[in-house]
Amino acid sequence: MFETIVALATPPLKSALAIIRLSGDDCFDVVSPMFNKDLREITEKTILYGAIVDGDEKIDQVVLLAYKGPRSFTGEDSVEIICHGSMLIVNQIISLAIKHGARLATHGEFSSRAFFHNKIDLIQAESINDVINATTQESKKLSLLSLDGEVTKMVTPIRSKIADILSLIEVNIDFPEYEDIEIANKEKVLEYVDLINDKINRLISNGQKAKIIKDGIRVAIVGKPNVGKSSLLNALIGEDKAIVTDIAGTTRDIVEGDINLKGVVLHLLDTAGIRDSKDFVESIGIDKAKESIKKAELVIVVLDASKTLDAEDDAILRITEDLNRIIVYNKSDKKIIQEVNGLFISALKKDISPLVDEIYRTLGLDDQAFKTPALNNARQIGLLERAKESLLIAKEDALNDLPIDLVAVSIRDAYEAILEILGEVNQIDISKEIFARFCVGK
Ligand SMILES: Nc1nc2c(ncn2[C@@H]2O[C@H](COP(=O)(O)OP(=O)(O)OP(=O)(O)O)[C@@H](O)[C@H]2O)c(=O)[nH]1
Numbered sequence: 001m002f003e004t005i006v007a008l009a010t011p012p013l014k015s016a017l018a019i020i021r022l023s024g025d026d027c028f029d030v031v032s033p034m035f036n037k038d039l040r041e042i043t044e045k046t047i048l049y050g051a052i053v054d055g056d057e058k059i060d061q062v063v064l065l066a067y068k069g070p071r072s073f074t075g076e077d078s079v080e081i082i083c084h085g086s087m088l089i090v091n092q093i094i095s096l097a098i099k100h101g102a103r104l105a106t107h108g109e110f111s112s113r114a115f116f117h118n119k120i121d122l123i124q125a126e127s128i129n130d131v132i133n134a135t136t137q138e139s140k141k142l143s144l145l146s147l148d149g150e151v152t153k154m155v156t157p158i159r160s161k162i163a164d165i166l167s168l169i170e171v172n173i174d175f176p177e178y179e180d181i182e183i184a185n186k187e188k189v190l191e192y193v194d195l196i197n198d199k200i201n202r203l204i205s206n207g208q209k210a211k212i213i214k215d216g217i218r219v220a221i222v223g224k225p226n227v228g229k230s231s232l233l234n235a236l237i238g239e240d241k242a243i244v245t246d247i248a249g250t251t252r253d254i255v256e257g258d259i260n261l262k263g264v265v266l267h268l269l270d271t272a273g274i275r276d277s278k279d280f281v282e283s284i285g286i287d288k289a290k291e292s293i294k295k296a297e298l299v300i301v302v303l304d305a306s307k308t309l310d311a312e313d314d315a316i317l318r319i320t321e322d323l324n325r326i327i328v329y330n331k332s333d334k335k336i337i338q339e340v341n342g343l344f345i346s347a348l349k350k351d352i353s354p355l356v357d358e359i360y361r362t363l364g365l366d367d368q369a370f371k372t373p374a375l376n377n378a379r380q381i382g383l384l385e386r387a388k389e390s391l392l393i394a395k396e397d398a399l400n401d402l403p404i405d406l407v408a409v410s411i412r413d414a415y416e417a418i419l420e421i422l423g424e425v426n427q428i429d430i431s432k433e434i435f436a437r438f439c440v441g442k
């Protein structure tokens with residue numbers, strides 16, 4: 001029995017209209033006594049115009065949408081009350097619903113009910129939040145594809161391929177006497193594992209790109225003092241946010257700015273110039289700069305094109321060596337001393353397009369990345385990685401000629417990880433798969 005839950009679906013602010021949502025097995029019983037029409041005989045989606053009442057007192061004139069389960073978002077009988085957007089009215093209606101047997105919904109409870117009633121899978125449930133939180137058109141489009149079940153369609157072939165090899169192994173173990181079944185040997189396992197991991201790798205790579213489209217990327221601008229980091233931040237965001245002076249050591253604290261680069265949000269961090277400093281405040285800033293290098297997913301190292309590199313530049317190049325970084329030569333409007341084949345910009349003249357193009361190129365986002373539905377959160381990508389690791393162990397076990405039932409242990413782990421992505425019970429019921437695939441009961 002699913003209790004009826006109630007919640008305000010629109011923001012708790014004064015507005016033209018507000019929507020209060022209810023869902024539960026006895027939803028129509030809860031709402032009927034507080035509405036001037038009876039919902040209990042409703043058999044299909046219905047829109048009603050009427051009054052919310054508390055006994056003789058009229059609370060508000062509303063439009064009420066009644067959904068007969070299972071043809072509703074949650075799969076249960078549900079009601080949406082569109083009332084006037086006064087918080088006084090909203091609170092009265094919610095209190096009334098509670099008086100008549102509903103309880104306040106917890107976070108995400110409507111979606112979790114939809115998941116429980118198999119209206120959506122876990123990937124779709126997660127994408128509801130993504131649609132709501134999307135900050136760019138591009139990420140919203142990707143999330144909608146996921147909500148439509150497009151991502152699920154990419155995971156299910158992996159799930160069934162793993163089930164194929166698992167069931168093949170089990171049939172071989174359980175029914176060795178059958179001669180007309182395929183042999184599950186080392187070669188077969190290797191063939192399947194490679195095939196499945198190919199698919200998983202593609203999903204991981206697409207997922208990482210989609211995550212960038214969804215969450216944006218943290219970009220730290222670093223370099224020694226006075227090379228033009230703050231000028232570069234200002235040029236990128238198109239406003240004079242960071243203080244620029246010709247005094248080395250101007251920036252002390254991190255200055256942040258966001259830009260939308262062709263649909264990808266870059267969280268830019270302008271940092272203090274890194275050098276050996278005796279100044280107490282400056283050295284705190286320098287520590288923060290080093291910290292932000294570690295946290296950034298991309299580092300822009302700024303060098304001065306009009307000067308020869310010195311030990312301070314070298315030190316910064318060394319600490320960023322193994323990171324995802326772009327090196328730029330700023331102040332290209334001056335006489336260029338640096339004779340290298342690099343990226344030359346002038347933050348002062350706002351001539352930074354070579355860098356912008358390079359950032360975009362580094363992200364590896366082609367047109368396709370914006371159209372390809374993908375698993376894109378840490379949970380999903382983490383589980384994909386787990387499935388991949390387990391399959392690699394299975395591959396190694398097979399190569400080491402371990403008995404096939406031991407090889408199957410890691411393949412089962414991979415299967416569980418994939419089921420977990422979809423939010424399916426962590427229970428392996430391979431037997432169903434076996435009988436669906438093989439004709440052993442002859
Ligand atoms: N000619 C020229 N001058 C520039 C350019 N970019 C920055 N400058 C100048 O260089 C000086 C330092 O610029 P900032 O942007 O403050 O440098 P910074 O790297 O943030 O310096 P700190 O905060 O002290 O680490 C200022 O006088 C800027 O006007 C450029 O592209 N060309």
Ligand SMILES: [Mg+2]
Nearest residue numbers: 229230250251
């Ligand atoms: Mg600065």
